Amino acid sequence: MDFTCVHEVSSGACEDGGTVTYKGVDRGIQVGKMDRLMMMMMIWATLMALLMAAIISQARKMRRSHKRARLPAGSPGWPLVGETLEFVSCAYSPRPESFMDKRRLLYGKVFRSHLFGSPTIVSTDAEVSRWVLQSDGRSFVPSYPKSLMELMGKSSILLINGNLQRRVHGLIGAFFKSSDLKAQITRDMQCFVQRSMSSWTNERLIHIQDEAKHIVFQILVKGLIGLQSVTETQFLKQQFKEFIAGLMSLPVKLPGSRLYRSLQAKKKMVTLIKSIILEKRKNNRGRTPLDVVDVLINDASDQLTDDLISDNMIDLMIPAEDSVPVLVTLAVKYLSECPLALQQLEEENMQLKKRRSLPGEDLQWTDYMSLSFTQDVITETLRLGNIISGIMRKAVRDVEIKGHFIPKGWCVFTYFRSVHLDENHYDEAYKFDPWRWKDKDMSTCSFTPFGGGQRLCPGLDLARLEASIFLHHLVTNFTWVAEEDQIVNFPTVRMKRRMPIRVRRKT
Ligand code: HEM
Numbered sequence: 001m002d003f004t005c006v007h008e009v010s011s012g013a014c015e016d017g018g019t020v021t022y023k024g025v026d027r028g029i030q031v032g033k034m035d036r037l038m039m040m041m042m043i044w045a046t047l048m049a050l051l052m053a054a055i056i057s058q059a060r061k062m063r064r065s066h067k068r069a070r071l072p073a074g075s076p077g078w079p080l081v082g083e084t085l086e087f088v089s090c091a092y093s094p095r096p097e098s099f100m101d102k103r104r105l106l107y108g109k110v111f112r113s114h115l116f117g118s119p120t121i122v123s124t125d126a127e128v129s130r131w132v133l134q135s136d137g138r139s140f141v142p143s144y145p146k147s148l149m150e151l152m153g154k155s156s157i158l159l160i161n162g163n164l165q166r167r168v169h170g171l172i173g174a175f176f177k178s179s180d181l182k183a184q185i186t187r188d189m190q191c192f193v194q195r196s197m198s199s200w201t202n203e204r205l206i207h208i209q210d211e212a213k214h215i216v217f218q219i220l221v222k223g224l225i226g227l228q229s230v231t232e233t234q235f236l237k238q239q240f241k242e243f244i245a246g247l248m249s250l251p252v253k254l255p256g257s258r259l260y261r262s263l264q265a266k267k268k269m270v271t272l273i274k275s276i277i278l279e280k281r282k283n284n285r286g287r288t289p290l291d292v293v294d295v296l297i298n299d300a301s302d303q304l305t306d307d308l309i310s311d312n313m314i315d316l317m318i319p320a321e322d323s324v325p326v327l328v329t330l331a332v333k334y335l336s337e338c339p340l341a342l343q344q345l346e347e348e349n350m351q352l353k354k355r356r357s358l359p360g361e362d363l364q365w366t367d368y369m370s371l372s373f374t375q376d377v378i379t380e381t382l383r384l385g386n387i388i389s390g391i392m393r394k395a396v397r398d399v400e401i402k403g404h405f406i407p408k409g410w411c412v413f414t415y416f417r418s419v420h421l422d423e424n425h426y427d428e429a430y431k432f433d434p435w436r437w438k439d440k441d442m443s444t445c446s447f448t449p450f451g452g453g454q455r456l457c458p459g460l461d462l463a464r465l466e467a468s469i470f471l472h473h474l475v476t477n478f479t480w481v482a483e484e485d486q487i488v489n490f491p492t493v494r495m496k497r498r499m500p501i502r503v504r505r506k507t
Contacts, residue, residue, distance in 0.1 A: 071405045072121055074103065074112030082114025091490035096389065100124050100418045110404050116145060118394075120411040121404065124418035126425070130445040131401045132393055132414050133452035137161030140393035142455070143411050146251035147259050151243065151266060155308045156315040164303055166454065168296075168312070173458035175295045181223065182365040182465060184290070188219055189469040190362065197473055200503050205483070207498040208332045212325035212470060219466065220320055224313050225276050226291040236272065239265040240317060247318070248491045266314060273310040281306075292316065322492060323387050324463050328470045329499045330385040331377060334432040336482035336501070341377060341434050346475045348373045353476045368468040369461075376437040378467050382449035383420045384432055387493050390415035391451055416448050478503045 077083035083099075090099035100122065103111045109125035123129045132140055141161055144152070152158055157168050175181060192215045200206055217237055221227040227236065246262025253260050273293075281297055289295040296309045335342040348371050356363055369375070391414050399406040406412055421429045425446040426436065450457035457463075480501040488496050 070403065071407070072110045072112045073107040074122075076112070076114045076119065080117075082117075082119075084115050084117075087113075087115055088490065092488075094487070094489075096489045097415075097418050097421055100415055104418070110402075115411070115413065118143075118411045119407075119409075120392075120413050121406050122413045122415055124415050124422075125402070126419045126445040126448075128401050128404060129414035129416070129419065129448070130452060132412050133391070133448070133455070135393075135399070136454060137165070137396070139395065139397060139399050140412065141396055143392040143394040145248060147249045148247050150251060150253070150259060151246060151262055152315050152318075153311050155311055157312050158315055158318070167299075167301065167303070169454065169458060171295050171299060172292055172316070175289060175292060176458050176462055179365070180288070182461070185219060185223060185462060185465060186363070186365040186368070186469065188222060189215070189466055190473075192218055193470055193473045197477060200478065200505070202504050203502055205500050206480075206503050207500050209325060209329040209495050209498040212328040213322075215470070216324045216328075216466060217321060220317060222291065223462075224292045224316055225273055226280070226293060227276065232272065236269060239269045240314070240321065243269065243314065244318065244321075269314050270310045273313050274306055277306050277309055319388075319457065320459055320463075322494075324466050326387050326493050327378070327381060327385070327463060327467050329495055330387070330487070330493075331381040331467060331471060332474070332501065333482070333485070333487070333495065333499055334381055334384065335377065336480070338432050341432070342475070344373050345377055345471065349472045349476050352472070363472075365465055368465060368472060371468060371472075372438075373434065374468050374471060375464065376434040377471070378464055379437045379442060379447075380432060380434040381467075383426070383447060384430075385487075385493060386417040386420055386449070386489075388449065388451070389417040389489070389493070419446050419448070422446070477506055479506060480504065 075083065077086070087099050090096050095101075103113070103122070104124055110121060110123050110128055113120050113122055115122075123132065142159055144158070149159065154160075157165065157172075160168070196211055196215055217240075218233060221233055221236055227233055242265035243262050246258045249258035249262070251259060253263070277293055277297065280293055287294065289298060293309060293313065296304050296312075335345065352363070352367060352371060356367065393412045393414070395406045395408050395410050395412065397408050399408075419425060423429050445452075450460040450463075480503045483497070483500040483502065485495045485497040485499055488494050
């Protein structure tokens, strides 16, 4: 539009400052008004056109993104309880994945449900689950049952996000990977295993789950807080038992309730651990760390307060205390049912024992980790046993993964068990077959017993090492006959009768 005044009329000042000659003032004013009207109409029309274009483009975009990312198919189940009851009833059965199998057939590998009071997207798709695990706290945060969150507290490593989580995870992970710690754990584990097995007389009934638990707990408290006193370890063990009994309880904190008693037990443990920290701060500052408390108090960051450290020592026991004993127990169960694998494991371990039978020549952690078939047995036990069947996260913003839309506030349940038992990933998936791991790549997204991403289990090497040492001493010193028992999968994986075996010492 031309804004200069072109006029044949008499002279005067144009409104926009230009000089004009006006011939007829009235007509000039009328023409100016018309121009302005035209101008406004055109501006208005242009604005409307732009607005329409924006609306159409937005609608197209939304249609496209709707096509790309859709809320997965599924069912919200019953009001309030959703599909929780069916999930739990399947979880108690020998085939917990039957809940997922049924829905995978109906809706595909990723579907929506309503579990434990929350709308939930369930992923049995290895790639989608990997995406979720790899995402940081800007997309997903850990999500646990309310009672568990209450017991852990806000500063727990299992709940915190961002820099502090990365810092604590990094410090602990580096310490757990250090060869000094592995050497110390190997010495301690050998000592505890030998001490425990020395009392196993012929034909005695041994409960593998109890034995493994007892040994692993001692290793754990020594590695975390440097505790060696038998009475204090016993006290901590009792309190920890009381503490974890409330992990899956109703979120009611009234005196006498299960959750209340668990919180009281945690308080007692925190008091003991705080006194150990105080002692260490006085005497051990700056020394080569021998346990996780040493590592954390040596760190210069003032975020790592005594409260945070003592709380976290107990939270660190949650993923570690039960999982390694269960790994050992399941390995013994699967080996008892597969004589060929047991025989090969025994041969491999006997060869190592003979190689290193000179007096004073103790086995090193590298010796155990180099037993390739033993490692394959452990890997296969992790796959088939699914000690941690899956992980819950909560979306803190709308997220789109592989065309699946996950709305903000929804939970995602990455269910590893279905992936580990998927015939598309593993031939005869329900068969214990340690030979399948010979030369097979373990670092694929279809094998995630230790999770992945920023929260990948920092204790994975230790778990393998402890299991290898236990199995070595068992198969090189004993033969056994296993009694009838069965796996319980919920709320945690364990053996119903604690895996009883009748042992006989080898001559
Ligand atoms: C068979 C044995 C074990 C299994 C199957 C296992 C499995 C897992 C899994 C799946 C996670 C990921 C949790 C998540 O992403 O939210 C995890 C985390 C963790 N595990 Fe393990 N674990 C085992 C042994 C251990 C041991 C022996 C320790 C310590 C001594 C340990 C310490 C931890 C810690 C501290 C975390 C939390 C990491 C974080 O959130 O930053 N675990 N474990």
